[in-house]
Amino acid sequence: xxxxxxxxxxxxxxxxxxxxxxxxxxxxxxxxxxxxxxxxxxxxxxxxxxxxxxxxxxxxxxxxxxxxxxxxxxxxxxxxxxxxxxxxxxxxxxxxxxxxxxxxxxxxxxxxxxxxxxxxxxxxxxxxxxxxxxxxxxxxxxxxxxxxxxxxxxxxx
Numbered sequence: 549x550x551x552x553x554x555x556x557x558x559x560x561x562x563x564x565x566x567x568x569x570x571x572x573x574x575x576x577x578x579x580x581x582x583x584x585x586x587x588x589x590x591x592x593x594x595x596x597x598x599x600x601x602x603x604x605x606x607x608x609x610x611x612x613x614x615x616x617x618x619x620x621x622x623x624x625x626x627x628x629x630x631x632x633x634x635x636x637x638x639x640x641x642x643x644x645x646x647x648x649x650x651x652x653x654x655x656x657x658x659x660x661x662x663x664x665x666x667x668x669x670x671x672x673x674x675x676x677x678x679x680x681x682x683x684x685x686x687x688x689x690x691x692x693x694x695x696x697x698x699x700x701x702x703x704x705x
Contacts, residue, residue, distance in 0.1 A: 551690030554630050558623035561616045568613030575606035630691070637684055637695060644683075645676055647703045673700055 582588070583599040590598065654671055676696050681687060 551688075551694045553691075553694075554623045554627035558620050558627050561620035561623055565613045565616035565620055568609045568616060570613075572606045572609030572613055575609065576603060579603045579606060633684070634691075634695060637680060638699065640683060641676075641680070641699055645679060645699070645703075650675060650703075669700070672704070673697070676700065 579599050579602045583595065583603075586595055650672055654675055673696050676699070677692055680692060680696070
């Protein structure tokens with residue numbers, strides 16, 4: 549599947565929470581209306597059975613929405629930390645991982661056509677990942693891969 553940032557997960561949880569809570573509240577109100585008014589003229593047993601089951605389902609929607617909102621808050625806090633870390637890594641890379649410094653460290657010449665573009669790309673990204681891991685410990689590998697691909701296209705475009 550690939551890396552999903554905490555910001556993306558926070559967004560997904562927020563939209564899920566809003567939808568679940570909205571549907572749960574509207575459904576519960578409609579269920580209460582059906583219980584009181586009985587617009588479908590159902591027999592007594594059917595009315596209580598139907599509204600009871602639907603009511604419990606709508607309460608479940610509200611509970612699931614509340615849990616999604618709690619997860620949204622947790623992921624949102626993590627997204628702020630992740631964003632700050634990404635900014636720090638980017639600033640460090642701008643100072644220490646320029647296109648020229650990477651080429652110098654790897655000893656690649658632009659005239660060397662013997663190795664393909666894929667090999668050069670792999671060498672550069674592997675070097676960048678190694679340098680970043682030395683400076684920033686305990687980084688998530690998927691986050692690092694995503695960052696390196698973005699930064700690579702920024703400096704070698």
